[in-house]
Amino acid sequence: MITEPRPPLLRRLPAGVWVAAFWTAIVVFRFFTRDSELSHLFDYNGNTEDMPLVVTAVVTTLVAFLLVRLPLAAVAAALAGGVYSLGMWTVPATAPLQFLIAEVVVAYCVVTRSRLVSTIAVSMPLAVLTTLYAWGAVNGYPVNPYAYLGLAATVLIAWLIGNTVRQSRAHADALRGRAAEQAVTAERLRIARELHDMVAHSIGIIAIQAGMGSRVMDTQPAETRNALNAIEATSRETLAGLRRMLGALRQGEGESAPLEVAPGLGELDRLVERTAGAGVRVALTRRGDARTLPPEVDLAAYRIVQEAVTNVVKHSGTRDCHVTIAYEDRELGVTVVDLGAGAATGAPGTGYGLAGMRERVALLHGEFSAGPRPEGGFRVAARLPIPEEAALEVGL
Known part of the structure; x- marks a missing residue:
């Protein structure tokens, strides 16, 4: 049994590992270039500019780990990061950023997953927007309906982009399938031509020889013997050609068979000799x-x-x-x-x-x-x- 070689170690690492390493390097760099302690990174009171960095790092790392196996969980992680970021008033762009990450995952789900999964993925950010708007209206917080409508529109745009990519892939697959079918049909026609040209000539020679032999069987035994010898030689050659051709076709099934040597103008002398045996x-x-x-x-x-x-x-x-x-x-x-x-x-x-x-x-x-x-x-x-x-x- 042939085993495929394993890919290099770095290629076997999940995407989440690379994202986590990237953000870890940034956080460590920020820590060593500031004069304060590491605890300021986790200050949620909006008094530091590093807290959005940590939230973005955690969200993107979780999304990278969950994207392939659990895409709906990846959408949920991005939305949770967006809701959590609403408390950081000094950095208002953090929550929309997490929301955009969720929309990217939504587009990925539409492209790669079933209709059910993609529908759930689209519904999740719309449900979060609806809940936040209703909660803000009930509790007296100032809410801008146009902002929520704009975010909802970006969700639909993400779905449209994903659906367009999905349809483009389906169309490309259909074209490749049609091209494969046309290639199979062309190959069948080529084989049919080769079989016709090879068999028709040989059968014509055999028919002529058989007819001539039957006519002179009683009066010219030597000519009858020659006709039978010609029929035998032509039949063997035709069977050998068919065997080579069918053997070549079976090679696709893993069987070893010699390929047929395609004839050319160098074989014309033999063709002339065989035809002369048929009386022409x-x-x-x-x-x-x-x-x-x-x-x-x-x-x-x-x-x-x-x-x-x-x-x-x-x-x-x-x-x-x-x-x-x-x-x-x-x-x-x-x-x-x-x-x-x-x-x-x-x-x-x-x-x-x-x-x-x-x-x-x-x-x-x-x-x-x-x-x-x-x-x-x-x-x-x-x-x-x-x-x-x-x-x-x-x-x-």
């Missing part, structure tokens, strides 16, 4: 200086050729097709032309093959076209831009 001769032409391409461009080009050749095998009814790979300065050209029936290959936009090719090219911001040729047959053409970084690596 592929003439492969390379123009320009062949070089290493970015993986996404290399894979897309191979899959386009594979799918186009598969369509020739399955639909065109011809025995020949021509594949051209053109290496240019800033892009790669891929063209597959056959002299078959043309329309039998499928009109542009129908089926998953052409749609998959078009989608691959679009993801790379390239150009794609597919359709019957005026002189007969069918033509698939794609131009894939090579990223500038990859072009610079080869000195273009």
Whole structure:
């Protein structure tokens, strides 16, 4: 079992410890810079300026200790400090300061706690204000209703700020969740494309070989044997590819499995050989200086050729097709032309093959076209831009 390393000691200390150390340092500094005794710090008669300092230190330390585990108790501690500070007439700003500390805790509760806890947190300072106003009015103390209304308004402002932050976090979480769902969907589509391109080609070859073998079984046993050998080899290769792909997917569950090596234009010779075994001769032409391409461009080009050749095998009814790979300065050209029936290959936009090719090219911001040729047959053409970084690596 792997154990996580413990954080440094200073990071394990609660926030209240740091606040207490801060205020202790200030109180000690004040004591050594005055000529009086330490008892003046706790003079509640309003004759010293240090008493509000002690009250603020105690309140903020309690709030820091209670904030995370008991936020409502932190609100109560700040309000208690505010009520206690009302007796310090010479420093009238002390009580509002404690009240503002309580409002900060209220905003924290609204952001991080449930609706019930946040509602109780907001109600506590409003209840204290109402009680103080009623007590002052009953006992004949001068009370300013506008001051109490102003403090109540600051409580509502604290709630609004906290609620806004809470909604912003919820919105950000929703966006992240939607982005994660879109990423999962995109990955599923990518896997579906890979499976389609790999399986469709292999099944097409197997179907052609099986049909040819069944036709010559009685008259040409040697050709039947060759067809069966081709079916066996293609089936094994397809199963191996599926096993690698599924193994790579299971790695997310903690299982070790080899990752599938993505094919590229270097595999075209094997593709031509397999296609020839299905009875279709592929003439492969390379123009320009062949070089290493970015993986996404290399894979897309191979899959386009594979799918186009598969369509020739399955639909065109011809025995020949021509594949051209053109290496240019800033892009790669891929063209597959056959002299078959043309329309039998499928009109542009129908089926998953052409749609998959078009989608691959679009993801790379390239150009794609597919359709019957005026002189007969069918033509698939794609131009894939090579990223500038990859072009610079080869000195273009």
